[in-house]
Amino acid sequence: MKIEKKVFGELNGEKVYSFTLENRNGMKVSCITLGCIITDVIVPDKNGKLENVVLGFDNVESYIKDSPYFGAVCGRVAGRISNGQFELDGQIYELPKNDANNHLHGGPEAFDKKLWDAQEINVIDAVGVEFSYVSKDGENGYPGNLSVRITYTLNEQNELSITYHATTDKKTIVNLTNHSYFNLSGDLKDDILSHKLQVKSSEILELNANVVPTGKFMNVTNSPFDFNTGKKIEEAISSTHEQIQLVGQGVDHPFLLDDHQNEEIVLIDEKSGRKLIVETDQQSVVIYTSNMLEEPFDIRGTKARRYMGVCLETQGLPDSINHPKFSPCILDTGEEYKTSTTYRFNVLK
Template sequence: MSAASPAIRREVFGTLADGTTVERIALRTAPGFEARVITFGARLQALLVPDGEGRCDDVVLGFDDLDGYLTPRQFYGATVGRYANRIAGASFALDGEVVRLAANDGPNALHGGIAGFDRKPWRVVDVDEGSEPAVSLAYVSADGEEGYPGTLDVRLTYRLSGPAELSLAFEASCDRPTVVNLTNHSFFNLDGAVTSGDVLDHRLTVAADSFLAIGPGSIPLPGAPDGVAGTPFDFRSPVAVGARIRQGDAQLRQGRGYDHNFCLRPGAGLRLGARLESPTSRRVLELLTDQPGLQVYSGNFLDGMTAGKSGRLYRQSDAICLEPQVWPDAPNRPDFPSALLAPGDVYRHHTVYRFSLA
């Protein structure tokens, strides 16, 4: 890296109404791969990736300035917590007592409540300008915030762990028993967030033999996960996102497309969760994670009313979200992987976005 191209660049991205400065930190490697993170919501604001012709495009949806991220709440690139996804009835039992959360999705709690981690200013606590440029952000969630028990100390490190590889490492600790489920909510379009069309031709592979069928409010139905075999949810081999999305399947109707948790095959440590490939740009994204689930969301509620980067209107299926996490409604489902965190323990979540060319 030359002196003219520093591994890390810091700048002011905007100011919140209370006067808090929002910073943008750009991490870059020599080939042009670059991740831009903003402290409001610990968001991935931009991700520049070379295509088959060597041209770098931003492959995540979002906004060019802070105002776009303030209203309405749409989670572009956001860190989501204290509990990503949904908790039925905005409540759960913990140590014999009922915990009541802020309901913000009908009767349910979604993505941390009314003002989750995506609406908070995070602090930059460490910057690493070494061979793997990184920035660490921190947030302290107070006891009772959005109804969640216990003070939660959260730290997230974005690191360029390879020439075209972005690593996200979450850690959290608490002073009372609580539940934790964090994820990143980036909207990917491997042909570019500004000039390309939809992602229905992107070929998707998911390392899951089962998924969670959903009922009203997108809450998982009772019973065991459903097998993907013979359904539009079978992505065990590469399939175009749009190949079966218009089929008259009850679950596709329920989610208005794909908006379901895939139950990743169990394993220790980082393992391949999904692979996404664009036949146009030849960009390939491999998502590696240590989480038990992957929420796949095909941008079903992008309605063309939001003007994003360069003024582009984001429409249905203009992007796809691949969100590693614990399964939705796990605090109410003892048969699901646990989201409980006790004092003295550390919550950890590691996800890697690895890019290459087909």
Template sequence: MSTRLTGARLGAVVLLIAGLGVAGPSTSYAAAAPSITREAWGTTTGGEAVDRYTLVNNGLRVRILTYGGILQSIEAPDRHGKRADVALGFGNLADYEAKSPYFGCITGRYANRIAQGTFVLDGVTYHLPVNDGPNSLHGGTTGFDKRVWKATPASTGNTVSLRLEFTSPDGDQGYPGALTTVVTYTLTRGHEIRMDYRATTTEPTVVNLTNHAYWNLAGEGAGTIDTTRLRINASRYTPVDATLIPTGAVDPVARTPMDFRKATAIGERNRSGFAQLVIGRGYDHNWVLDRRDASYRKLEVAAQATDPRSGRQLTVLTTEPGLQFYAGNFLDGTLTGKSGRMYRQGDGFALETQHYPDSPNQATFPSTVLRPGETYRTTTVYRLGVSHG
């Protein structure tokens, strides 16, 4: 339901509707032209207005919040054309602010973990908020997932996109340099959500950005993902210590439960006694992608997940060197999603394209350092389709 707006905010809506069109509630968005609309979606506890944008293109409908750049819903058809929302999340802003385990958000400045909340850059030691045991996770206590981004919609005729921009000031969460970040979500006619990340800095810093969507291809609130078949294009992974920080080793997946080079049901080995799975309560690890392009500029397939019940299939392509696969191990029934159903362990999975965790403290890992005059660039694509097998 769209909220009535007044004053300056009403003018923005009129401009958007006039330029890009409206998909009303009775519109069949499978046949409708690409469209993007905006609605007010509440106010943060700090008094900032939040909007929700709805992007529609060729049978796919995606809702994005300006709070955290969150993919709040992703509606996709199954093999019979029946649509369902396949992204875990909440139906209100208050829950995202108070409870969210990073549902659908942009994570940064540094996605994943940094050991002890500390790193050294150019001889200077920087201290970050510790918010995950002894470590700093996803940018700290007030990361990019908890910021309101400036949004600019656009359309090319075949695509619709939403450009989100946020400038993190020098010293924010302990990170050096003022970092200006632009993330552009584009919905294509090929049932793709394309995410282009760009960032520049005023001082040397470290950057690692990703999206943290939780997927259930059977439908949000449909229960376990154990039968979802997953393939990861990686022959190696980075094992972790007891606090989920990489040890620095890069180990082969062969003959271990970490081997997803052939499509395997997520639940088939998730509860094995393999030491790495005991540490993470299941899968919560970084895979080293088998890339042909070592420059990290070309999109290559990182992973593919298929739900045998609905036939929905998610293919992830990225320019990044790593992929964090998380199997929803810490969902514990205390969160209620959009469907009104509890989220329990293993009810969703995340495929986070990224540089490796704790890279600022691991000299052998690909660098995440960004310097003035350089531009951080990375792209990831979520491609949704169906399998008839």
């Protein structure tokens, strides 16, 4: 196994570094110090052809100007916070609104736009990078100095593991995720509509017109959101269900996971033969089928359009701080926020 470090570009006069992790199977994962962004995940198809299966760019400028969170870590709080505010111990905290009336993915200039410190990891059976960043008290409206460490490791079993750690010196809220867009066709040859998705989930969160949870849990039985036995993504998004139409004719919903660390999320592209298994200790996964990706930019020579990727954002429930029935995302002094997700790539037999 090996790891290669090089300069990816510059941001405000500071160098942005890229780290490429590679195992003996030829799988490569590249990530950069800007936003802990995963720029490339290169894995073999059923014929052994190595291709990239995530959306991304080859330069810093595109990530700053055009990126809809491609491959980035979202925080301090992933997802939307309704009305850009929350209450903690009787104090109201106002957050910048960067998504209509909502606060989205930590706000403007959030974790995805920060330069992180990085340290290489070399052990017997894995290589990786540990990113670290201190979010100052008051940054984007959040209380507390938050110390964050995020580790990416690649092993010989074609597993990419992401571990998140955080501590604070003042009670605050934290809910982190990675926002990679997966497309198993390889190098964007096709969209993800024919990808087959299986999710062990019996409930989703209902969304309102502002795409934030209403607080209601919806059973997925006899709905387009039932992926328990696996089905093609196009079968779900072609539905006339009001929740599908609400988010631009697609999926952008939190799925409560019924199982953990047991192949609870599986994505398959039968044409390429690639298979992705996601296992996590998180409560939910936000599945986003890139319904809003109609933007005037190219992704490595391919014009951006809807359904080019699917995000599998493992996390706590969005907007949980504003819903008493949800498990809160509160982190207090003396506590540690710690969670992990593993992405395992293989091919159909």
